[in-house]
Amino acid sequence: MLHLIPRIKTLAAEAAADTVALRQHLHAHPELSFQEHDTAAFVTEQLRQLGLTPQPIAGTGVVALIEGRNPGRRTVALRADMDALPITEQNEVAYKSTNPGVMHACGHDVHTASLLGVARILVALKEEFDGSVKLMFQPGEELLPGGASLMIAEGVLENPRPASVLGQHVFPRLPAGKVGLRAGRYMASTDELYLTVRGKGGHGAMPEQNVDPVLVAAHIIVAAQQIVSRRANPKLPSVLSFGKVIAQGATNVIPNEVLLEGTFRTLNEEWRNEAHEHLRRLCEGLAESMGATCELEIRRGYPYLENEPALTARTEQAAVEYLGRENVVELDQWMAAEDFAYFSQAASACFYRLGTAAADGSGRFTSSVHTPTFDIDAQALETGPGLMAWLTLRELGEE
Known part of the structure; x- marks a missing residue:
């Protein structure tokens, strides 16, 4: 089968200009999840032009089958x-987004054009x-519940049934012409945390009343970190971060409530569930001990992403x-999350x-993904x- 590599490289080179054009069209016309x-x-x-019979799935997804010999x-x-993402593009290029406030800042236009190639x-x-x-071709990777879960639910x-599932993602820290892999646990699960801390507001000069x-929320933010530092196995990566705190008071006004938003990420589903309970008890118990109440909503996100070791080695x-x-x-390992994780939980x-x-x-x-200046070297296309074509043929040849 190695004799096919030169032919694949020739076909990829011959199609490169068209693949770039496909990507630029997609980049100029981004759409949200x-x-x-x-x-x-x-x-x-595009698939029909190749003689394929694409079918809709999961609302705005597309699936198609290429049959070789003995399919x-x-x-x-x-x-x-x-x-795409709700980001306003700052690149000044001919293929700049024409949809204000929406941009392919995570490379999904690259992924789609590449798969068409x-x-x-x-x-x-x-x-x-x-x-x-x-x-x-999957919709909604950037938004819960994730298009992968919907596609799997729809069969x-x-x-x-595939023997294996392959996916790729852009990586601006790696030069075009190179790829990176990691076997086993690679990306984290992700859960969204929404806390409401309720007390009794009033004049800042009369705290006894x-x-x-605000004070309760501050204690929760600090104390919650012990779940990662003292409850988690130190060999198991965990991240607990609060990125949004809203306390609508003033210099001399204590508000009635404080809203907090954050994220919890890890690489183990059992610990993930356990951590949720630790966090809930801590938030509610600490608030109660200080005379307040706390409501915690945990919006469960994507599971952790596991690259099957034997497939990854191949x-x-x-x-x-x-x-x-x-x-x-x-x-x-990367503590970001990806809904490809659903495929990794359901198949090799x-x-x-x-x-x-x-x-x-x-x-x-080299601009990071999710930034308004993200772009790529066309060599990647x-x-x-x-x-990916070669990886596919290699996998099809497995016994």
């Missing part, structure tokens, strides 16, 4: 997310492989075959990172489709 109607229509038309032998699923390559090679490839991992919810070896050892790196899955910074070392295209 679960509103990707035009994006889905665009993807559907029932084995199936590999490939995922790309399609939604993969489809083009695999359609050209479908007489060269046995099995089927399921293309999953995207059935009929046919009040129950100060993916790494295939990446080395395609890119060379020097262009495949091992990643650290591998989620890897695609380098998008300038390959010449100039320091261009040749590397990404070619590599």
